[in-house]
Amino acid sequence: MDYLQYKQSVETAIENLKLPTDCSRVGEPLFRPATLYAWIFEWVLEFESAKYIRVWEQYGRCAGLQESRRARFAFHYGLIPKKDGNGKILRDDGDPVDIRIDDYETGQGGVQAHLHYGAPQPHYRQESVVGLQLADLEMFAFIKAVLKHRKSGKTLAKILKFRIK
Amino acid sequence: MTKSREIFLSLGDAERYIRGFEGKYGISSEDLLRDPTLREKVPEDDAFEWVAFLDLKKEIETAQEELHLEYLADLESAGPGIPHREIRAELLAA
Numbered sequence: 001m002d003y004l005q006y007k008q009s010v011e012t013a014i015e016n017l018k019l020p021t022d023c024s025r026v027g028e029p030l031f032r033p034a035t036l037y038a039w040i041f042e043w044v045l046e047f048e049s050a051k052y053i054r055v056w057e058q059y060g061r062c063a064g065l066q067e068s069r070r071a072r073f074a075f076h077y078g079l080i081p082k083k084d085g086n087g088k089i090l091r092d093d094g095d096p097v098d099i100r101i102d103d104y105e106t107g108q109g110g111v112q113a114h115l116h117y118g119a120p121q122p123h124y125r126q127e128s129v130v131g132l133q134l135a136d137l138e139m140f141a142f143i144k145a146v147l148k149h150r151k152s153g154k155t156l157a158k159i160l161k162f163r164i165k
Numbered sequence: 166m167t168k169s170r171e172i173f174l175s176l177g178d179a180e181r182y183i184r185g186f187e188g189k190y191g192i193s194s195e196d197l198l199r200d201p202t203l204r205e206k207v208p209e210d211d212a213f214e215w216v217a218f219l220d221l222k223k224e225i226e227t228a229q230e231e232l233h234l235e236y237l238a239d240l241e242s243a244g245p246g247i248p249h250r251e252i253r254a255e256l257l258a259a
Contacts (some may be wrong), residue, residue: 005251007171013171014169027220028169028170029169029170030169030170030172031169031170031172032172032173032174033169033170033171033174034173034174034179034222034224035224035225035228036220037224038220038221038224038225039221040214040217040221056210058213058214058217058220060220060224061224071217071220072213072216074210074213074215075224076210091208091210092208093208093209099220100211102213128234
């Protein structure tokens with residue numbers, strides 16, 4: 001996949017996404033390409049219940065190839081902690097979180113996908129999570145799961161089909 | 166059609182973002198990558214962006230280098246009779 005293919009697929013997925021009436025887009029989906037094979041994408045959705053979704057992905061070129069792969073990602077859903085004067089959400093690691101899945105880890109662990117569920121700590125690594133391959137989770141699967149959770153009241157664990165050991 | 170924003174990043178843009186993070190946290194990018202204890206002082210989302218811009222900077226530099234090499238190869242294959250041959254000689258000598 002290259003940037004143009006990615007952009008088209010994301011825009012099509014957004015077109016097809018049925019957003020509930022209590023959800024408003026905050027800003028527009030933001031694409032930041034550096035080359036045809038390297039870019040960052042970010043999108044924030046805000047709900048009237050003072051919760052928000054933020055999805056962020058970075059793609060980089062596969063070594064020696066004319067194509068890209070996801071290098072890092074962070075998918076977050078939780079309460080909006082605070083905003084600045086321009087309405088921008090101000091984020092920090094201690095913010096309340098319903099669910100967050102990302103693959104960047106500070107400290108000695110290097111890069112590894114992990115899950116935050118119901119609270120910022122602990123970080124559940126893949127070996128503690130059964131039923132869901134964290135590193136493979138797609139951005140729109142995450143967004144749709146949160147929308148389904150909000151609509152149905154089912155837990156995110158049930159919708160994403162995982163359990164924590 | 167989905168309305169989206171698209172910001173094309175230049176090398177200068179990537180460097181500005183990187184300098185912004187270095188100034189904000191008082192940590193050099195080299196130290197961020199090398200020292201896990203310093204990295205822990207940076208909120209996760211900022212660390213994500215910081216490292217991403219370091220990666221994108223490298224990608225742009227690589228693309229620029231490839232383009233420059235193609236340019237030099239074109240100059241070389243064009244032969245000595247092309248205009249600006251002093252510039253050509255200078256570039257090939259570099």
